[in-house]
Amino acid sequence: MAAANPDEHGDVNSEASPHALLTFLQSQSQNTLSRLYQKPSSCLSIFRLLGPLDRQLVMNLLWLDSAIPASTMNAWVTREGRKPYEASLGILSRLHILPSSPVKLALNPTFKTSLRQAITGGGTSGSFGVPAGNDDKHTTPSVEKLDAYALERWETILHYMVSSGSGRYPAKPSQGVLLLLQRSGLMTSPHGAALQITSSGFQFLLYSPHTQLWELLLQYLHMAEERQMDLVEVLSFLFMLSTMELGREYSTEHLSGTQTAMLEDLRDYGIIWQRKASSRRFNPTRLATTLTSSAPPLPTTSGSGGTTQSQGFIVLETNYRIYAYTDNPLQIAILNLFITLKSRFPNLVVGAITRESVKKALANGITADQIISYLTTHAHPQMRRNKPLLPVTVQDQIRLWELEKNRVKSQEGYLYTAFASQADYEYVLDYAKKLDVVLWESAARRCFFGSLEGHANIRGFIERRTAGNV
Structure with missing residues (x-):
């Protein structure tokens, strides 16, 4: 396994707010994260996603053989830096990289071993992918071809979103992509009609390609358990892809069952390229190699403006x-x-x-x-x-x-009118108000409008009153 530079691709989280994936990881169990930290590529990718101060804390502790008192680290922190320092400790503890209530500070042993290995090299785990051997039958696709493929696949998804309902789109994404768009709330199918873009979907179009990609991938992670996929394997594969080399072919033979099943989905998103579905080798596109990077995930200069x-x-x-x-x-x-x-x-x-x-x-x-x-x-x-x-x-x-x-708000419901007397009207209205289902009332016209949900109760009350049971 080759050594890797922790900042080789640049950090993607230089802002104050944590990366969306870190928020997702903080909600996972300690057991899940411990399994994830066994892969050097996962630890390196998570390190890249951390904020600058978080990374500095990790690097300060990475090469120490024993824990240091928390008071020693506190002595290095200025008064102005106290709040961001405590926020960083909170993020690292929720990721189980540091202990939750530290008296002494020490990195999670599994995380420390894997990150050291990622930086210095060594080991035969194949955590960063296994390069495929020479293929005399086919030439390796060029970086330009991979860029064109990723751009075409990604724009197919976006073009379908903005052209939804009109039928004017150059190509239709796969059923898996359509399900993901619907589950993420970016598109909706009102009353079983064709999928249409939502307000969230239009906001999605305003995001950078990197943010768009991770929004879809986070929904993919939420759906992993429903599809009986191992979440750790899914995350490990995404992190592995983010550390691969653009333009190089990799073998599928060392992938797990879950990761092999992911290949079809990742082809649909333009994250990987395969000559055919049954091929035993694949190429990561720029969408994959920049997953945990600040570099643009799509070519910034293309024939499409x-x-x-x-x-x-x-x-x-x-x-x-x-x-x-x-x-x-x-x-x-x-x-x-x-x-x-x-x-x-x-x-x-x-x-x-x-x-x-x-x-x-x-x-x-x-x-x-x-x-x-x-x-x-x-x-x-x-x-x-x-x-x-x-x-x-x-x-x-x-x-x-x-x-x-x-100015005008429509709501389905029932209009109650033609009461026999003012007393009847007030009696039923009072009952409806207790149920909190009255949307509008007019004492002069002796009628009121009730919500759809309250109709069954109001109708039953009127029937019982008419029958003399109330």
Whole structure:
């Protein structure tokens, strides 16, 4: 097993908030984490996901042969650093890397041994994958081919989300991907109809590719036990992939049953490439090798307008007109969710934000703030000279159209009317109020409107009163 540099791929969690996967791992049992820490690649990947202070604490303790008093470490902490230091201790203890209530500080022995092995090398566990031998029949796919494959698979998922319900998408993801989108709340199937994007789904489109990928993978981890998959094996394989070398082929012969079953799912996400389903070798794509890295998981320059998008491509005028300098079908499909397209040129799309287009977006669960956030995120560099960045009149109007939609609220229920007397009306109304199912009442018209859930009880009460039993 080759030695690995702990910061070789860069850290992915330089912000104050912990990585979403760390939050998931903190909810797991000590036994699960102890099994996970037996793999050097898992420990190295988790180390990369930790915050800077967390990593510093681990490295300070990694090469010590015995525990040190907590008071000794406390003496190194300034008054201003006390709060972040205690927060780091809390994260490491919940991950069972450090003891929960330390008198002395020492790393989990299993974690320490594995991380040392990951950094210095040695061992034959195959934790970082087993490279496949030379294949005289086939040539190894180039990095460019792997990038194109990952981009095509990932954009297929995103394109299906934004084109949901319209049938205008270049390809349909697999059933496994569709189930994952539905279970994660990014898409919904109202009354058994075709899947449609939700408000959470549109917010998902605003995230970076790295955050998008982990949001789906976290849902995949939640579903692992339902599918009778070993969670530790699933996590170990994802961590193994994150430490592999882009452009190199690896053997499937040393994978567990769970990990072999994962290959089909990971192909659908564009995380791995295989020549065919029965192949005994696979290539990790950039989506895989950057899982625990700060490097971009997708190529930033591509024939689909990647460079333009990374710099911002939308110009919004005070007359609600939009100029989008892109030829990317995915970005155009996203814009079509909330603007009315007027013209399309080889590298330019012209449209406008209208009352009808915003109402259509609101009906699909997209909020005014999400529309404004998307326009802000993808604003053209020329727009960024403006203060404020987006025209205030346009922002205000989008929010007003949302308020217009929220003015009327519909709810299913039953209208109770035609009471024989005022006493009857008040008697039944009082009973309904005790059940807390009255949505509206009118004493002048002697009627009230009750919720769907309360109808059976109110009807039974009226029948018993009519029969003289109340």
